[in-house]
Amino acid sequence: MEQIIKISQFGEDTIEGLSKKQKTLKSKYFYDARGDEIFQQIMAMPEYYLTRSEMEIFKTQKEQIFQQVCPKGLPFNLIELGAGDGSKTKVLLEHFLSKGIDFTYYPVDISQHILNELVDMLHAEFPELDVVPLNMDYFEALKSMEQFGDRKNITMFLGSNIGNFESNQLEVFLSNLQGHFKPNDKLLLGVDLKKDPDVILEAYNDKTGITASFNMNLLVRMNRELGADFSLDQFKHYPLYEPITGEARSYIVSLADQKVTFDKLNFEVEFEAGECIHTEISRKYSVSNLDELAIKCGFMTAKNFYDEKRYYVNSMWEAV
Numbered sequence: 181m182e183q184i185i186k187i188s189q190f191g192e193d194t195i196e197g198l199s200k201k202q203k204t205l206k207s208k209y210f211y212d213a214r215g216d217e218i219f220q221q222i223m224a225m226p227e228y229y230l231t232r233s234e235m236e237i238f239k240t241q242k243e244q245i246f247q248q249v250c251p252k253g254l255p256f257n258l259i260e261l262g263a264g265d266g267s268k269t270k271v272l273l274e275h276f277l278s279k280g281i282d283f284t285y286y287p288v289d290i291s292q293h294i295l296n297e298l299v300d301m302l303h304a305e306f307p308e309l310d311v312v313p314l315n316m317d318y319f320e321a322l323k324s325m326e327q328f329g330d331r332k333n334i335t336m337f338l339g340s341n342i343g344n345f346e347s348n349q350l351e352v353f354l355s356n357l358q359g360h361f362k363p364n365d366k367l368l369l370g371v372d373l374k375k376d377p378d379v380i381l382e383a384y385n386d387k388t389g390i391t392a393s394f395n396m397n398l399l400v401r402m403n404r405e406l407g408a409d410f411s412l413d414q415f416k417h418y419p420l421y422e423p424i425t426g427e428a429r430s431y432i433v434s435l436a437d438q439k440v441t442f443d444k445l446n447f448e449v450e451f452e453a454g455e456c457i458h459t460e461i462s463r464k465y466s467v468s469n470l471d472e473l474a475i476k477c478g479f480m481t482a483k484n485f486y487d488e489k490r491y492y493v494n495s496m497w498e499a500v
Contacts, residue, residue, distance in 0.1 A: 233492035263287030338370035392417035407443030
């Protein structure tokens with residue numbers, strides 16, 4: 181009798197992505213426990229200005245953000261898509277708590293590991309905070325918004341995570357999000373702005389190789405979880421930035437003609453020398469691009485908050 185192999189979602193997505201003419205892997209699979217650790221290192225890199233820029237905005241403009249979030253002092257839900265370690269968000273949480281307003285924080289993340297760490301940290305630092313973690317992806321979170329009741333929803337999508345979508349996927353996602361909005365609900369987006377291309381590329385190609393190890397950890401994860409036999413020294417990380425489209429793209433490049441076998445998937449894939457696996461896109465926007473995107477998806481820009489260098493913006497949107 182032929183053995184039936186039960187394949188995980190990770191395995192199914194890997195087979196699908198590596199079977200395409202242009203091989204791809206979904207960037208959400210960066211975030212296993214080791215990937216989470218490496219991304220913490222990335223956020224601390226001097227080249228990775230995104231985290232510092234958003235943190236600066238929150239620290240210097242937290243009261244102005246609060247006035248947008250809660251102008252009438254009514255209870256609300258704070259829903260964060262892709263919450264991560266919460267290092268920036270807790271600046272806002274602390275300020276909101278100091279106002280004595282009743283709110284519940286719903287951190288959403290696909291990594292149960294990072295959610296557990298986040299909840300432990302918040303319980304230790306803010307025992308009075310009502311936290312309801314949701315281990316799911318963004319699209320599942322949209323379907324769950326009804327459970328949050330009749331309170332006003334403030335949805336946060338920080339860290340320039342909108343840049344990880346292809347443009348057509350982003351419009352579908354934001355339009356679906358808008359469709360779940362009630363009157364007075366708002367969306368706070370963190371967005372990396374177009375700037376000197378060298379500044380952007382260095383954020384994805386640091387000299388110490390931390391970003392490279394983050395990408396290459398995908399191969400390590402496939403070896404461990406899917407029974408693959410990737411030889412890491414036969415692949416390299418390669419990033420590029422296109423200033424017209426604003427796309428920073430990351431690839432893993434095969435350095436030789438080779439075959440990789442996945443024992444747990446009953447699957448094998450051939451690579452030619454120089455062939456690439458596309459692993460991530462991180463799109464940058466101009467302010468006018470953002471305004472156009474808001475209108476196209478049924479929103480309007482209520483307020484923009486910039487860091488001092490105007491490298492980054494936190495844009496507050498309302499449904500039209």
